[in-house]
Amino acid sequence: MSCVLEVKSLNAGYDEIQILWDVSIKTCSGLCTIIGSNGAGKTTLLRAITGIIPTINGSIIFDGKDITKLPAHKRAQIGVIMVPEGRLLFGEMSVLENLQMGAYLKRAKNKYKQNLDFVFSLFPKLSERINQKAQSLSGGEQQMVAIARGLMADPKILIFDEPSLGLSPKLTIEVFSIIKSLKEKGIAMLLVEQNVHLSLSITNNAYVLSEGKIVLSGSGGDLLENPQVKTAFLGL
Numbered sequence: 001m002s003c004v005l006e007v008k009s010l011n012a013g014y015d016e017i018q019i020l021w022d023v024s025i026k027t028c029s030g031l032c033t034i035i036g037s038n039g040a041g042k043t044t045l046l047r048a049i050t051g052i053i054p055t056i057n058g059s060i061i062f063d064g065k066d067i068t069k070l071p072a073h074k075r076a077q078i079g080v081i082m083v084p085e086g087r088l089l090f091g092e093m094s095v096l097e098n099l100q101m102g103a104y105l106k107r108a109k110n111k112y113k114q115n116l117d118f119v120f121s122l123f124p125k126l127s128e129r130i131n132q133k134a135q136s137l138s139g140g141e142q143q144m145v146a147i148a149r150g151l152m153a154d155p156k157i158l159i160f161d162e163p164s165l166g167l168s169p170k171l172t173i174e175v176f177s178i179i180k181s182l183k184e185k186g187i188a189m190l191l192v193e194q195n196v197h198l199s200l201s202i203t204n205n206a207y208v209l210s211e212g213k214i215v216l217s218g219s220g221g222d223l224l225e226n227p228q229v230k231t232a233f234l235g236l
Contacts (some may be wrong), residue, residue: 003028004188005049005080008100010058012048018056019044021212026205027157031183033191033199033220035233036209042192043085045209046161049190050082051075063156077105079156083146085165091135097128098134098145102152111154117149122178140171147178157188164195176202196233200224 013019014231019041025032028182047053049060053070064188067075089098099119103112120127123144129137134145143163150158160179164172172195180202182189193199200206203220207230216226223229 005032005190006061007045007049008061009058010045010048010060011056011217012044012053012058013056014044014053014221019212020048022058022234023209023212023214025207025214025217027188027190028204029186029188030204031179031189031191031202032192033203034194034209035196035199035206035223035229040209041212042209044212045231046082046159046190047194047196050080050159063233075198076153077107079107079154080159081150081153081155081157082159082161083150084186085161089134089142089145089149092133094133095137095145096130098149099126099152102149103154105153106156108152115152115154119151122151122181123148138171139167140174143167143171143175144178147175155187157190160189160191160193162192162194164193164198172198196229197224200229 003026007023010020010023011018023164034042034045048055051070055068059066062080065076080127092182099116100183103109103115108115125141126144126148129141134142137145167175172209179189179191183202191199200220200223206218206220206223207214216223216228
């Protein structure tokens, strides 16, 4: 089966400091999850995939094409879209204006109405708050806007960086319910998340990143039962 995203023997870092060492992952349809402790290199991996930082060597294959040298804006244009950690909304702008910012790419403009209807079906609360400033929303509602903005970009892969960060347990479950529903619709997604149990319980495949290297991989169910994962991340 061909995969939407394949990272092969990737090495990357910042200036003279190498963070990632020969990292290889595959994301096909559905959800792929990266777990690891703080400082393991998870966000660095996402930044390398999206083109925010350059790679040292290795390759990034997206939709069958090598995008390793492609700049970040070109990757966005072909459908590599990230929902960033901390949401990074335009606080003074309305919910609708934030969603419109997600649809600035040509590929997304052509499906604007279709995608807007889709995100409002996923997040009915947002359709009731389209004229509210984003900064006036609750944390959970802001996260909904961030996910909806990513979907407005018409992604071929949607990349999440810690979507439950700062949310209450109840809102975290809501966010994961949305991610699960997107998975069931066949949207390819890559998730980095601190809530290991929830992540692994809904993911297709997963990888454990430790000190910049992939040390374990398997299905979500397999990793949930793995003794190392239980000890390191689940407190069991």
